[in-house]
């Protein structure tokens with residue numbers, strides 16, 4: 001089935017212009033882009049006044065399946081993604097079992113094929129069961145569709161294992177994606193090692209627990225030539241280390257989450273586990289360094305680290321609850337409201353951080369609207385103002401600090417490979 005989107009403000013090639021886009025549901029591709037298009041067979045949609053952008057790409061999410069279905073499933077997590085405007089998401093491997101072998105990744109691929117509403121690219125683990133002891137059979141995992149390798153959820157504790165993994169990943173032309181956290185520097189910390197932790201009497205997490213791991217890995221990346229990508233950068237020291245590495249020509253890239261861009265430890269109202277995530281919300285100087293890092297290209301793009309947990313788990317105290325917050329359904333309006341509407345960042349820049357940049361960094365054929373390219377699109381109503389209502393989420397997870405925030409710029413329709421996977425008008429997910 002063909003669809004013709006008329007009079008949209010189309011963002012492509014760095015510009016926004018009023019155009020029509022004809023897509024083909026059979027091939028899943030964009031057939032034509034231009035002015036005054038018509039097609040006798042196509043169903044028409046008038047998008048006057050709406051922004052039509054490439055479908056968003058999220059390199060870092062947790063779908064919890066298999067093993068954590070009470071927190072999220074491939075179905076509910078990708079429904080949440082579709083509603084948030086995301087058409088490509090990369091699923092982290094801290095599941096039970098961990099995708100660390102041919103059997104486990106094959107099983108995961110089957111589940112994705114059956115239940116995913118948007119495109120899911122699965123990560124495989126760097127080490128077996130993410131225990132940091134022996135590197136997985138990366139070649140086999142690559143052949144079976146591993147997007148890249150990561151032990152997200154934990155840091156690879158020894159330099160030697162990371163080095164071995166990087167040599168193999170480099171040979172296979174795959175990225176090593178790292179959760180950076182040196183356990184020997186944790187000291188039982190739960191919040192950033194700052195004012196708020198002291199006030200609440202909770203042990204602090206040193207910025208160095210992140211930055212030391214990153215610095216170590218960067219030297220190993222230099223040695224091995226691997227594409228090394230840093231997850232959820234939170235500390236100003238980490239930004240500095242990555243900036244220096246890029247200047248030295250080392251193949252390092254990095255992401256930052258919406259929550260680290262928006263919040264600091266000062267926003268934590270008390271013992272509320274909706275503010276508990278790893279890495280933690282840090283100080284104002286860190287938040288500023290993250291924004292500066294994004295603007296100067298030290299940090300390459302934004303990823304949500306959507307990390308659902310059950311209400312039961314998150315209703316516990318900060319010291320008892322698990323780390324992590326959800327983000328797929330609010331990422332775009334949150335960033336649009338607080339970066340674009342405030343004029344801190346041009347709309348095109350925000351879109352690039354959520355589409356073109358992540359796709360480029362991982363050499364994915366998504367994240368841009370082109371004739372002949374995938375019909376992955378999101379329609380955004382820049383004027384739609386709405387309060388976040390976690391009760392209304394499609395995700396099973398409601399654990400997040402942005403409930404009841406009034407935000408502007410909501411996705412109203414998401415198209416993945418030519419199929420409408422979310423349409424606000426019909427409150428529908430495929």
Ligand SMILES: NC(=O)N[C@@H](CC(=O)O)C(=O)O
Pocket residue numbers: 062094152153154179276277278279305307308322323324325
């Ligand atoms: N970010 C988090 O706080 N939690 C993540 C793990 C992770 O991303 O490291 C989770 O899986 O819950």
Ligand SMILES: [Zn+2]
Pocket residue numbers: 152153154179180231232278279
């Ligand atoms: Zn992580």
Ligand SMILES: [Zn+2]
Pocket residue numbers: 060061062092152153305307
């Ligand atoms: Zn994560």
